[in-house]
Amino acid sequence: MGIEQQEYQQRRQRLMEKVGNGTAIFRSAPMAVMHNDVEYNYRQDSDFYYLTGFNEPEAVAVFAPHHKKHRFILFVQPKDPEKETWTGYRCGVEAAKERYGADEAYPITELDEHLLKYLIDADRIYYHLGRDRSFNDKILSYWQRLIAGYQKRGRVPTAIEDTKPLTHPMRLVKSPEEIVMMRKATAISAQAHNRAREFAKPGVYEYQVAAEIEHTFRLEGAMGIAYPSIVASGANACVLHYVENDCQIKENELLLIDAGCSYGYYNGDITRTFPVGGKFTPEQKTLYELVLEAQLKAIEQVQPGNPYNQFHDTAVSVLVDGLMELGLLVGDKEEIIKEGKYKPFYMHRTGHWLGLDVHDVGAYKHNKETWQNLQSGNIVTVEPGLYISPYIQPAEGQPEIPDCWKGIGIRIEDDVLVTKSGHDILTSDVPKSVSAMEK
Template identity: 45%
Template sequence: MPVCIDKAEFKARREHLLSLIGPNSVAIIPAASEVTRSRDTDYAFRQDSDFYYLTGFNEPDAVLVLSTHSETPSTLFCLNKDKLAEIWHGRRIGFEKAKKDYLFDQTCALSELTEQLLNLVNGQQILFYAQGTYPSFDDKVWSLLGTLRSNRTLKAPTTIKDISALIHEMRLFKSPAEVNIMRKACEISAQGHIRAMQFATPGATEYQLEAELHHHYAMHGARHPAYGTIVGGGDNANILHYTDNCDALNDGDLVLIDSGCELQGYAADITRTFPVNGQFSEPQAQLYNIVLAAQEAAFTEVKPGGSLAKANKLAMTVLTQGLIDLGILQGELHELLASQACKAFYMHGLGHWLGLDVHDVGDYKQDEKERSFEPGMVLTIEPGLYISLDAKAPEQYQGIGIRIEDNLLVTEQGYENLTQSVPKSISEIETLMSLKAN
């Protein structure tokens, strides 16, 4: 049974946003447009996350208008039905069907946007709009305001506010329906990683592992990855956003895979690092266990009242001590922590919010203080160590890059690891890889 979000939930989100923008206000939220890939071909359409969060409507160039001073609080403008266009480019919902199926108060053909926007914005005191997100749509909004200001019988808003902050605070807390979709996305992604682990063998290529992942995603209803899949063998793992995925996998190397599917707009984001030949060498195992211990330490802070900053402090303590123990860093632990010496080998942050965007929206600080975790938040925890071939480190550790990443839902009691089904202890990985995929 496919998981989905009921249209009533999207309607409730619009109503909640209306309550936040206050009286005598209007908000304009445009959808994404199609993007040209080359000449007369387009990239696969991906809806704007804020627009999708409020509508569930997945067609390009639509516009949502919310008004607190109107008999029709929510209005959708969308492409009208067009038999010839639909023969070439696919079926459209059309504004008449959209009103009923998506529970809008009013729907109009996109061709009516300019005229109707004048009526909807005229007389409102505050305009909420995310200027700069879509420059081409900015021009329409500035033209609209110019018309309102130049006509003595019309009245333009006196204040413009960014709508993004309000929507992003809403998006930070996932509903039970959103969690169900993310749980499914994480499980599909987890099984894809397991498949890639079992496929890996010396002489295979990075792009073949990428293909195994993407095939598994698509076969389970997630047609697209949530971001560019990273498959980095050997020293390629030390390139944090490596996506060339073109090299052969060498016997004796580790391979780092950072990949997750997108399901109904929601992202999963998993990283695992494992030996191409199925067996960790001693130096690889030493570094790997440091990263794993750092992640486990950070997990203890993922609970109501905890914070990403506190979790990162725990992780960095484990990473720094581990690097001291291996002779990669020299000095006293407290001094090395104060100077953040481990950042030479751990360059990125510990994690990020996860949701409709892989690096999802939501503030990390409130009133200049680190934000505490609350139930309903979903985030990644992903410590790593990256020791390139030219790093100042003992030779046996050079060319090794390791990251371990899981997706955690903050609960009332602590957290739920949505990606725990992917093996990550050395014994679990080696056992899995000894069982070749059918």
């Protein structure tokens, strides 16, 4: 199960239509070091992978639609049986053409020898100045050499532009094949959440619950975690990116689990919060019902044509109404929202794009004032929450928080596909009603 080469070919064609008479250069992700000489499992740069499906380090992809013979060129590590014995098999130069559809392929060691001929007739260079400073310098030096020859040739690349405005709008709208991958990633993530809810009980440790989740991911064929799993009991749930996962879960505590798997590079992202002892306390239930109402009403706004911000604004409106009814916020609702006086309780936005990256690429706004409209093929998370930290400091002019509310953190998150006529909740297999959360 995966993306077929035909789709990668179509993506490259769309990219080259945007590049026109330019040349686009993409650099593979570097190897990441865990400690000393031990490296993490390799994870390719998402834009590079989106265009090639190639999953090895030390590679460069070049797109030169103006070139007479070679429009898609790969520079890769050559075959080396001795090194492959230690670090794994390489595709090699010849197979890069056969398997990945490159018009031409070269050893990465020959980059300096060949790259210039794909730049010399371009009207501009597209390249993202990333974290590899030495490679950034290499590309800039090529450009400087070409500029220096302008008087003799009369035609050289006159500008360098970022590649991200080319690739990110493409990635924002998922193809049918990508949606299949996302359905698989979210299905495995959902299965792991359901397993975790069955396993969790007072007395177990957060890391044991995390282990059940991540075991399910790998057992079902996922690459692993999409991001470090958050398993937060009690007041730990008030820390948005809590990843220590080292506390013992106590009776009458809520357990917040934010976890998702990566499947074929595509990611799930689900959050559920439930009482480990089987029943909500009155305060927990009140806040849970409020967050759930906010989430359900926000999901209703995930419709093609709606501004991206509409589902966030809807969630904030519901949460503020509820907090005012409970006396935890006081004053004029519009002023509370405008001045952000609700933010001690709800400090993050209600969602983000989801896909090859967990916080996936794509603009949220056209400009400072105008939000991107949702369109069929977008996938967003919808994840309102309330966090009443033991150390909460109310906004100016707001009341002190009674102790009975403190230490409660709740978030409910689903992954939602925008369809032609509405939306599809990809993570609906994970229950979230009050009755389902109580044992």
